Amino acid sequence: MTNFESMLLSEALRVKLMNIAMSKTFNRFDADELIQTTYLKAIERQDQFSGDKIDPWVVTILKNTFIDSTRKKRPDLPGDDLPELSEEGDQQAELLERDKDLCLKKLDETEREVIAMKQTMSYEEISDVLKIKSGSVRVKLFRAREKFRICMGFDND
Protein backbone atom coordinates (compact mmCIF):
# COMPACT_ATOMS: atom_id res chain seq x y z
CA MET A 1 0.00 0.00 0.00
CA THR A 2 1.36 3.44 -0.87
CA ASN A 3 1.85 6.21 1.66
CA PHE A 4 -1.12 8.03 0.19
CA GLU A 5 -3.34 5.00 0.59
CA SER A 6 -2.28 4.28 4.15
CA MET A 7 -2.94 7.91 5.13
CA LEU A 8 -6.25 7.99 3.30
CA LEU A 9 -7.51 4.70 4.67
CA SER A 10 -6.33 5.28 8.24
CA GLU A 11 -8.73 4.82 11.12
CA ALA A 12 -7.98 8.28 12.46
CA LEU A 13 -9.10 9.95 9.26
CA ARG A 14 -12.16 7.71 9.02
CA VAL A 15 -13.33 8.80 12.48
CA LYS A 16 -12.73 12.46 11.67
CA LEU A 17 -14.74 12.17 8.48
CA MET A 18 -17.55 10.40 10.29
CA ASN A 19 -17.82 13.11 12.93
CA ILE A 20 -17.75 15.93 10.42
CA ALA A 21 -20.16 14.21 8.05
CA MET A 22 -22.61 13.48 10.85
CA SER A 23 -22.41 17.06 12.10
CA LYS A 24 -23.43 18.21 8.63
CA THR A 25 -26.06 15.68 7.67
CA PHE A 26 -27.54 14.58 11.02
CA ASN A 27 -28.41 11.39 9.26
CA ARG A 28 -26.21 8.31 9.08
CA PHE A 29 -27.38 7.32 5.62
CA ASP A 30 -26.52 10.71 4.14
CA ALA A 31 -23.29 10.77 6.15
CA ASP A 32 -22.40 7.34 4.82
CA GLU A 33 -22.98 8.41 1.24
CA LEU A 34 -21.05 11.63 1.78
CA ILE A 35 -18.05 9.78 3.20
CA GLN A 36 -18.02 7.12 0.49
CA THR A 37 -18.17 9.77 -2.21
CA THR A 38 -15.37 11.66 -0.46
CA TYR A 39 -13.10 8.60 -0.39
CA LEU A 40 -13.71 7.87 -4.04
CA LYS A 41 -13.08 11.45 -5.06
CA ALA A 42 -9.88 11.49 -3.01
CA ILE A 43 -8.64 8.33 -4.74
CA GLU A 44 -9.64 9.67 -8.10
CA ARG A 45 -7.80 12.95 -7.47
CA GLN A 46 -4.77 11.60 -5.65
CA ASP A 47 -2.51 13.19 -8.25
CA GLN A 48 -3.68 16.57 -6.98
CA PHE A 49 -2.53 15.86 -3.43
CA SER A 50 0.82 17.22 -2.46
CA GLY A 51 2.20 17.57 1.00
CA ASP A 52 2.41 15.38 4.04
CA LYS A 53 -0.92 16.10 5.71
CA ILE A 54 -3.80 14.43 4.01
CA ASP A 55 -6.53 15.24 6.55
CA PRO A 56 -7.11 18.90 5.59
CA TRP A 57 -7.20 17.94 1.93
CA VAL A 58 -9.75 15.14 2.41
CA VAL A 59 -11.88 17.21 4.79
CA THR A 60 -12.03 19.93 2.15
CA ILE A 61 -13.23 17.36 -0.38
CA LEU A 62 -15.92 16.26 2.06
CA LYS A 63 -17.04 19.83 2.71
CA ASN A 64 -17.23 20.64 -1.00
CA THR A 65 -19.07 17.41 -1.72
CA PHE A 66 -21.59 18.28 0.98
CA ILE A 67 -22.08 21.76 -0.45
CA ASP A 68 -22.65 20.29 -3.89
CA SER A 69 -25.14 17.77 -2.57
CA THR A 70 -27.14 20.36 -0.62
CA ARG A 71 -27.43 22.52 -3.73
CA LYS A 72 -29.17 19.65 -5.45
CA LYS A 73 -31.59 18.91 -2.64
CA ARG A 74 -34.84 20.70 -1.95
CA PRO A 75 -34.76 23.13 0.97
CA ASP A 76 -35.88 21.71 4.28
CA LEU A 77 -39.43 22.45 5.20
CA PRO A 78 -40.31 23.56 8.71
CA GLY A 79 -40.59 20.50 10.91
CA ASP A 80 -38.63 18.28 8.51
CA ASP A 81 -35.89 17.85 11.00
CA LEU A 82 -38.09 16.93 13.92
CA PRO A 83 -37.97 13.23 14.70
CA GLU A 84 -41.31 11.57 15.37
CA LEU A 85 -41.95 10.80 19.00
CA SER A 86 -42.88 7.21 19.64
CA GLU A 87 -46.12 6.64 21.48
CA GLU A 88 -44.80 4.07 23.86
CA GLY A 89 -41.13 4.89 24.09
CA ASP A 90 -39.35 6.80 26.74
CA GLN A 91 -40.54 10.24 25.76
CA GLN A 92 -38.38 12.00 28.30
CA ALA A 93 -35.23 10.52 26.82
CA GLU A 94 -36.43 11.24 23.33
CA LEU A 95 -37.15 14.85 24.20
CA LEU A 96 -33.63 15.24 25.52
CA GLU A 97 -32.31 13.63 22.37
CA ARG A 98 -34.41 15.99 20.28
CA ASP A 99 -33.17 18.98 22.29
CA LYS A 100 -29.61 17.93 21.66
CA ASP A 101 -30.17 17.55 17.93
CA LEU A 102 -32.06 20.81 17.66
CA CYS A 103 -29.45 22.69 19.65
CA LEU A 104 -26.70 21.34 17.43
CA LYS A 105 -28.72 22.29 14.37
CA LYS A 106 -29.06 25.82 15.68
CA LEU A 107 -25.32 26.27 15.44
CA ASP A 108 -23.98 27.55 12.18
CA GLU A 109 -22.06 25.29 9.83
CA THR A 110 -18.59 26.26 11.02
CA GLU A 111 -19.55 26.02 14.68
CA ARG A 112 -20.85 22.48 14.21
CA GLU A 113 -17.81 21.61 12.20
CA VAL A 114 -15.44 22.83 14.85
CA ILE A 115 -17.32 20.93 17.55
CA ALA A 116 -17.20 17.78 15.44
CA MET A 117 -13.50 18.20 14.79
CA LYS A 118 -12.74 18.70 18.47
CA GLN A 119 -13.99 15.19 19.14
CA THR A 120 -10.78 13.80 17.73
CA MET A 121 -8.51 16.72 16.92
CA SER A 122 -6.40 19.21 18.83
CA TYR A 123 -6.79 22.97 18.36
CA GLU A 124 -3.63 22.88 16.27
CA GLU A 125 -4.95 20.18 13.97
CA ILE A 126 -8.26 22.00 13.56
CA SER A 127 -6.40 25.18 12.68
CA ASP A 128 -4.54 23.23 9.97
CA VAL A 129 -7.78 21.96 8.48
CA LEU A 130 -9.69 25.24 8.67
CA LYS A 131 -6.62 27.28 7.76
CA ILE A 132 -7.15 29.67 10.65
CA LYS A 133 -5.04 30.48 13.69
CA SER A 134 -5.19 28.25 16.73
CA GLY A 135 -6.49 31.18 18.78
CA SER A 136 -9.37 31.59 16.38
CA VAL A 137 -10.20 27.91 16.72
CA ARG A 138 -10.41 28.41 20.47
CA VAL A 139 -12.78 31.35 20.08
CA LYS A 140 -14.97 29.57 17.52
CA LEU A 141 -15.19 26.54 19.74
CA PHE A 142 -16.05 28.70 22.72
CA ARG A 143 -18.85 30.46 20.85
CA ALA A 144 -20.23 27.19 19.56
CA ARG A 145 -20.25 25.56 22.97
CA GLU A 146 -21.74 28.65 24.55
CA LYS A 147 -24.64 28.58 22.10
CA PHE A 148 -25.14 24.88 22.69
CA ARG A 149 -24.88 25.22 26.48
CA ILE A 150 -27.46 28.00 26.59
CA CYS A 151 -29.75 26.24 24.13
CA MET A 152 -29.67 23.10 26.27
CA GLY A 153 -30.58 25.18 29.31
CA PHE A 154 -27.40 24.37 31.20
CA ASP A 155 -26.80 28.01 32.07
CA ASN A 156 -27.89 29.24 35.46
CA ASP A 157 -27.68 32.88 34.43
Added chain:
Amino acid sequence: MTDQDKILLMSYLDNELNANEISEVESLISNDSDAQDYLNQLKMTNNEVDAFFSSEDMKLLDVSVSQFVKTLKPVATSSFQLGEVISSFFFSRQLVTYSLTAMIFLTAGLFYNDGAIEELSEEAQPILFDLNQTLFEKQVFKTRGLSSEVEEIKDLLTQTIDEMVSQGSAEGNLVYGTKTYAIFLKEKTMKLRGGKGCYSGNILFNGESSSISFCKAVNDTSLIFTD
Protein backbone atom coordinates in the same frame (compact mmCIF):
# COMPACT_ATOMS: atom_id res chain seq x y z
CA MET B 1 -16.12 36.02 35.15
CA THR B 2 -14.92 37.25 31.77
CA ASP B 3 -15.14 35.49 28.43
CA GLN B 4 -11.40 35.08 28.63
CA ASP B 5 -11.82 33.14 31.88
CA LYS B 6 -14.48 31.00 30.24
CA ILE B 7 -12.22 30.25 27.30
CA LEU B 8 -9.47 29.26 29.70
CA LEU B 9 -11.84 26.93 31.53
CA MET B 10 -12.93 25.38 28.25
CA SER B 11 -9.35 24.90 27.12
CA TYR B 12 -8.56 23.39 30.52
CA LEU B 13 -11.19 20.70 29.96
CA ASP B 14 -9.82 20.19 26.45
CA ASN B 15 -6.29 19.65 27.80
CA GLU B 16 -5.05 22.47 25.63
CA LEU B 17 -3.29 24.63 28.24
CA ASN B 18 0.34 24.98 29.16
CA ALA B 19 1.58 24.59 32.74
CA ASN B 20 1.23 28.28 33.60
CA GLU B 21 -2.27 28.49 32.26
CA ILE B 22 -3.25 25.35 34.16
CA SER B 23 -2.08 26.93 37.42
CA GLU B 24 -4.03 30.05 36.58
CA VAL B 25 -7.22 28.10 35.89
CA GLU B 26 -6.91 25.90 38.94
CA SER B 27 -6.51 28.96 41.08
CA LEU B 28 -9.59 30.47 39.46
CA ILE B 29 -11.62 27.32 40.09
CA SER B 30 -10.67 27.12 43.74
CA ASN B 31 -11.41 30.80 44.42
CA ASP B 32 -14.42 31.52 42.29
CA SER B 33 -17.70 29.65 42.71
CA ASP B 34 -18.96 31.03 39.38
CA ALA B 35 -15.97 29.42 37.70
CA GLN B 36 -16.81 26.12 39.38
CA ASP B 37 -20.43 26.39 38.21
CA TYR B 38 -19.33 27.25 34.72
CA LEU B 39 -16.90 24.36 34.66
CA ASN B 40 -19.72 21.99 35.59
CA GLN B 41 -21.96 23.44 32.90
CA LEU B 42 -19.18 22.95 30.37
CA LYS B 43 -18.80 19.34 31.45
CA MET B 44 -22.53 18.79 30.91
CA THR B 45 -22.27 20.47 27.53
CA ASN B 46 -19.35 18.29 26.53
CA ASN B 47 -21.15 15.17 27.73
CA GLU B 48 -24.13 15.94 25.50
CA VAL B 49 -21.92 16.62 22.52
CA ASP B 50 -19.97 13.41 23.19
CA ALA B 51 -23.26 11.53 23.39
CA PHE B 52 -24.24 12.79 19.94
CA PHE B 53 -20.95 11.60 18.47
CA SER B 54 -21.14 8.20 20.13
CA SER B 55 -24.79 7.52 19.42
CA GLU B 56 -26.13 4.28 18.03
CA ASP B 57 -26.32 5.92 14.62
CA MET B 58 -22.63 6.73 14.79
CA LYS B 59 -21.85 3.12 15.65
CA LEU B 60 -23.85 1.89 12.68
CA LEU B 61 -22.18 4.48 10.48
CA ASP B 62 -18.81 3.28 11.71
CA VAL B 63 -19.63 -0.30 10.72
CA SER B 64 -20.73 0.75 7.27
CA VAL B 65 -17.82 3.10 6.60
CA SER B 66 -15.27 0.63 7.96
CA GLN B 67 -16.61 -2.00 5.63
CA PHE B 68 -16.40 0.41 2.73
CA VAL B 69 -12.85 1.45 3.57
CA LYS B 70 -11.88 -2.22 3.77
CA THR B 71 -13.14 -2.77 0.26
CA LEU B 72 -11.04 0.12 -1.00
CA LYS B 73 -7.77 -1.42 0.15
CA PRO B 74 -7.33 -4.00 -2.61
CA VAL B 75 -8.94 -1.66 -5.10
CA ALA B 76 -6.60 1.23 -4.43
CA THR B 77 -3.62 -0.84 -5.55
CA SER B 78 -4.75 -1.14 -9.13
CA SER B 79 -5.68 1.81 -11.24
CA PHE B 80 -7.65 -0.40 -13.58
CA GLN B 81 -9.76 -1.86 -10.81
CA LEU B 82 -10.13 1.54 -9.26
CA GLY B 83 -11.60 2.86 -12.48
CA GLU B 84 -14.12 0.08 -12.41
CA VAL B 85 -15.13 0.84 -8.86
CA ILE B 86 -15.42 4.56 -9.42
CA SER B 87 -17.45 4.26 -12.59
CA SER B 88 -19.66 1.67 -11.01
CA PHE B 89 -20.07 3.78 -7.89
CA PHE B 90 -21.04 6.91 -9.74
CA PHE B 91 -23.24 4.95 -12.08
CA SER B 92 -25.23 3.72 -9.13
CA ARG B 93 -25.06 6.91 -7.11
CA GLN B 94 -26.54 9.16 -9.70
CA LEU B 95 -29.88 8.84 -8.09
CA VAL B 96 -29.85 7.66 -4.59
CA THR B 97 -33.39 8.82 -4.07
CA TYR B 98 -36.04 6.55 -5.29
CA SER B 99 -39.53 5.47 -4.61
CA LEU B 100 -41.11 2.11 -4.66
CA THR B 101 -44.47 1.84 -3.00
CA ALA B 102 -44.10 4.32 -0.19
CA MET B 103 -40.34 4.26 -0.13
CA ILE B 104 -37.84 1.48 -0.08
CA PHE B 105 -34.68 2.73 1.32
CA LEU B 106 -31.39 1.12 1.60
CA THR B 107 -27.88 1.74 2.43
CA ALA B 108 -26.21 -1.00 0.60
CA GLY B 109 -22.89 0.15 -0.64
CA LEU B 110 -20.73 -1.53 -3.14
CA PHE B 111 -18.74 -4.24 -1.54
CA TYR B 112 -15.66 -5.88 -2.69
CA ASN B 113 -14.17 -8.59 -0.55
CA ASP B 114 -10.43 -8.76 -0.49
CA GLY B 115 -9.39 -10.42 -3.70
CA ALA B 116 -12.97 -10.83 -4.82
CA ILE B 117 -12.56 -8.85 -8.01
CA GLU B 118 -11.21 -10.98 -10.80
CA GLU B 119 -7.88 -10.02 -12.19
CA LEU B 120 -8.37 -8.35 -15.52
CA SER B 121 -5.67 -7.38 -17.91
CA GLU B 122 -5.11 -3.77 -18.93
CA GLU B 123 -6.60 -4.58 -22.31
CA ALA B 124 -10.31 -4.01 -21.96
CA GLN B 125 -11.98 -7.34 -21.53
CA PRO B 126 -15.66 -7.23 -22.37
CA ILE B 127 -17.91 -8.36 -19.54
CA LEU B 128 -20.30 -10.83 -21.04
CA PHE B 129 -23.92 -10.70 -20.00
CA ASP B 130 -24.43 -14.22 -18.74
CA LEU B 131 -28.19 -14.28 -18.15
CA ASN B 132 -30.87 -15.45 -20.56
CA GLN B 133 -34.45 -14.35 -21.15
CA THR B 134 -36.07 -17.14 -19.15
CA LEU B 135 -38.71 -15.65 -16.89
CA PHE B 136 -38.24 -16.30 -13.19
CA GLU B 137 -41.31 -16.00 -10.97
CA LYS B 138 -41.64 -15.77 -7.24
CA GLN B 139 -44.83 -15.41 -5.27
CA VAL B 140 -44.93 -14.32 -1.65
CA PHE B 141 -47.96 -13.93 0.56
CA LYS B 142 -48.13 -10.93 2.82
CA THR B 143 -47.59 -12.01 6.38
CA ARG B 144 -46.56 -8.82 8.13
CA GLY B 145 -48.18 -5.54 9.01
CA LEU B 146 -47.77 -2.35 7.03
CA SER B 147 -44.99 -1.01 9.24
CA SER B 148 -42.49 -3.63 8.08
CA GLU B 149 -43.68 -3.89 4.49
CA VAL B 150 -41.06 -1.58 3.05
CA GLU B 151 -38.24 -3.53 4.64
CA GLU B 152 -39.81 -6.81 3.63
CA ILE B 153 -40.18 -5.77 -0.01
CA LYS B 154 -36.57 -4.65 -0.09
CA ASP B 155 -35.44 -8.02 1.25
CA LEU B 156 -37.72 -9.91 -1.11
CA LEU B 157 -36.49 -8.01 -4.14
CA THR B 158 -32.89 -8.71 -3.17
CA GLN B 159 -33.73 -12.36 -2.63
CA THR B 160 -35.61 -12.61 -5.93
CA ILE B 161 -32.79 -11.05 -7.94
CA ASP B 162 -30.30 -13.29 -6.18
CA GLU B 163 -32.34 -16.32 -7.24
CA MET B 164 -32.73 -14.94 -10.77
CA VAL B 165 -28.97 -14.59 -11.11
CA SER B 166 -28.40 -18.07 -9.68
CA GLN B 167 -30.81 -19.51 -12.24
CA GLY B 168 -29.47 -17.38 -15.09
CA SER B 169 -32.68 -15.43 -15.65
CA ALA B 170 -32.54 -11.85 -16.82
CA GLU B 171 -36.24 -11.27 -16.21
CA GLY B 172 -38.32 -11.98 -13.16
CA ASN B 173 -41.58 -11.22 -11.44
CA LEU B 174 -42.02 -10.85 -7.73
CA VAL B 175 -45.66 -11.17 -6.76
CA TYR B 176 -46.14 -9.82 -3.26
CA GLY B 177 -49.74 -10.03 -2.13
CA THR B 178 -51.60 -8.21 -4.87
CA LYS B 179 -48.57 -6.29 -6.10
CA THR B 180 -46.29 -7.38 -8.89
CA TYR B 181 -42.76 -6.14 -9.35
CA ALA B 182 -41.25 -6.81 -12.76
CA ILE B 183 -37.48 -7.10 -12.64
CA PHE B 184 -35.19 -6.73 -15.65
CA LEU B 185 -31.44 -7.24 -15.50
CA LYS B 186 -29.89 -5.69 -18.58
CA GLU B 187 -26.16 -5.54 -18.17
CA LYS B 188 -23.35 -7.13 -16.22
CA THR B 189 -21.25 -4.30 -14.90
CA MET B 190 -18.57 -6.17 -13.00
CA LYS B 191 -17.13 -9.67 -12.73
CA LEU B 192 -16.36 -11.09 -9.31
CA ARG B 193 -14.72 -14.38 -8.41
CA GLY B 194 -16.72 -17.60 -8.39
CA GLY B 195 -18.94 -16.56 -11.26
CA LYS B 196 -20.42 -13.75 -9.18
CA GLY B 197 -20.78 -10.16 -10.26
CA CYS B 198 -22.75 -6.94 -10.49
CA TYR B 199 -25.71 -6.27 -12.74
CA SER B 200 -27.68 -3.18 -13.63
CA GLY B 201 -31.31 -3.11 -14.66
CA ASN B 202 -34.64 -1.82 -13.54
CA ILE B 203 -37.77 -2.70 -11.63
CA LEU B 204 -41.22 -1.81 -12.88
CA PHE B 205 -43.99 -1.27 -10.41
CA ASN B 206 -47.25 0.58 -10.72
CA GLY B 207 -46.22 1.95 -14.12
CA GLU B 208 -43.01 3.43 -12.73
CA SER B 209 -39.50 2.26 -13.41
CA SER B 210 -36.67 2.34 -10.87
CA SER B 211 -33.09 1.70 -11.91
CA ILE B 212 -31.14 -0.76 -9.82
CA SER B 213 -27.65 -2.07 -9.35
CA PHE B 214 -27.31 -5.54 -7.86
CA CYS B 215 -24.08 -7.15 -6.71
CA LYS B 216 -23.47 -10.67 -5.53
CA ALA B 217 -20.13 -11.67 -4.06
CA VAL B 218 -19.17 -14.85 -2.26
CA ASN B 219 -20.19 -13.58 1.18
CA ASP B 220 -22.43 -10.66 0.46
CA THR B 221 -25.28 -9.40 -1.64
CA SER B 222 -26.40 -5.85 -2.20
CA LEU B 223 -29.16 -4.08 -4.06
CA ILE B 224 -29.02 -0.37 -4.76
CA PHE B 225 -31.92 1.63 -6.10
CA THR B 226 -30.31 4.23 -8.26
CA ASP B 227 -33.40 5.97 -9.43
